[in-house]
Amino acid sequence: LQLVESGGGLVHEGESLRLSCTASGGRVENYIIGWFRQAPGKEREGVSCISMQSTIMHYIDSVKGRFTISRDNDGNTVYLQMNSLKPEDTATYFCARVGRCGGSWPPPPVSDSWGQGTQVTVSS
Numbered sequence: 081l082q083l084v085e086s087g088g089g090l091v092h093e094g095e096s097l098r099l100s101c102t103a104s105g106g107r108v109e110n111y112i113i114g115w116f117r118q119a120p121g122k123e124r125e126g127v128s129c130i131s132m133q134s135t136i137m138h139y140i141d142s143v144k145g146r147f148t149i150s151r152d153n154d155g156n157t158v159y160l161q162m163n164s165l166k167p168e169d170t171a172t173y174f175c176a177r178v179g180r181c182g183g184s185w186p187p188p189p190v191s192d193s194w195g196q197g198t199q200v201t202v203s204s
Contacts, residue, residue, distance in 0.1 A: 081106035083113075083175050088198030091165055099160040099198055101175030109153040114178035114187040115160045117171035118197075126186025128160060129178055136181050142168070165202045172197040 087099040101113060114129040128139045128149040137149050148161040158175060174197040178187035 081108070081111060081177060083108075083177070083195055085173060085175050085195055085198040088173060088200045090201045090203065093166060093202055093204050095165055095202075096161070096163045097165065097200060099162065099173055099175075099200075101158040101160070103156045103158075107153070108156050108158055109151065111177045112179070112181050112187070113151075113158045114176055114181065114189070115149060115158075116174045116176060116186070116189075117169075117200075118174070119171040122171075124174070127173070129181035129187040130158060131181045138181055138185070138187070140185070162200070165200075167202045167204045170200060170202050172199050 082104045084102050089097060091097055112131055115127045116124050117127050118124040127143060128147060130137050130149045134151050139147055146164045150159050174194050176189045179190050181187050
């Protein structure tokens, strides 16, 4: 399964973006998917995850109430809707298959191979 991120951009504080994680080589509905981000000089952190049936979603505390993860299985895509963006959300965002969504955080990626990600920059 290959995953490609898109949808990033430069926005002002308080605006919104929707990131897409589009799959090829397999059906995304068969996998648990997580979103991660990495800001310059910081370690990559888990942001959100969604179970295969979309019955379980988790978020880090800093994005709860602002970000929403969802699936479009027909479109073979997982989305991350980001509202009320803050400068501290500035990072490169990645999606990945994860081993679980729930329990301890972050959700564990099943591979150490990452895509190019999509850059999100929020100006104050």
